[in-house]
Amino acid sequence: MTRDTIALIGPPAAGKSRVGKRVAKLLDLPYVDTDAVVVAGHGPIAQIFAEHGEPHFRALEREAVAEALRRPGVVSLGGGAVLDRDTQADLGAARVVLLTVRPEAIAKRIAGGKRPLITDLESWKRLVASRSELYASLADYTADTSSRPIETIADEIAQWVLASEAQNPDPQNPDPQTEGPA
Template sequence: MTTLVLIGPMGAGKTSIGRKVAKSLGVPFFDTDIAIVRAHGPIEEIFASQGEAVFRGLERAAVREGLAGGGVVSLGGGAVLDADTRADLAHHRVVLLTVEPHVVASRIRGTERPLLQAEDAAARWVEISAARRPIYEELADVTFDTSSGPLQNVVEAVAEWARSTEEETK
């Protein structure tokens, strides 16, 4: 199985869905945010003590590691801002997970996410998501919305798409 990459805004379910898709496909799962936390500590602390630029450098290294390992790779919401990451994704199948603003509001309530530390986290999320959406759409081979229905339905749809496109690439 070649690498399958999940991209999308914060709170779209990339980690939850990615972990289950990987299990369904019988391949490894790699999450860039989890890798950064394991190696360097909480993301909010990296932002606070070292700044976003340092975090983005760590994120870029985690993306390279994940892509090199194969399987299902979940990228942090802002990873696609890096030009080298965007170039790397051209060589992989990319799934965009989307979510409606009214749904994500409950998912991000009380969040520690550094970019959402605003008076109105949901409004900040909308702003960030809208700014990144053209990049997500340009990179994506397929899009699945996670706003409604059981999460398992999205997992099955992504896994089915991955299997069908794997056969096409042989």
């Protein structure tokens, strides 16, 4: 793992995949969506949950996350990937961006039922409340995706990465936590 790895974390439907793709393009880095890696290798996440349970999915997710964080690039993690202690430790070697989103902006994003731990807005709120402190503790930079254009958010993240690399190119001495515009 290197500080050339930018990891996007946050609650389900915060926009990690959409933002991550744009940040990778702006920085000319490879992009990996760990949920997509799991789906490509094992089928739909909801099906994995239904047939094998959450612990099995988390093991597959951990494997995908560990592999993705070993290389330079932009990595979008599934919302619950940060629950794993090994993943938390691995994130210490990456630049971690937390994407947040307000509940009033989330309703359309969670429609369609493809997220097994979220059945409605109230279940999303409970899930986010249970993880928000952990998300914040892992983040080097935070951006809210509730209402601003994804392109603007991605550009701000890319600028932060470039500025933090210029200020502190030493991967053994990570930069201090920064709050981005929300």
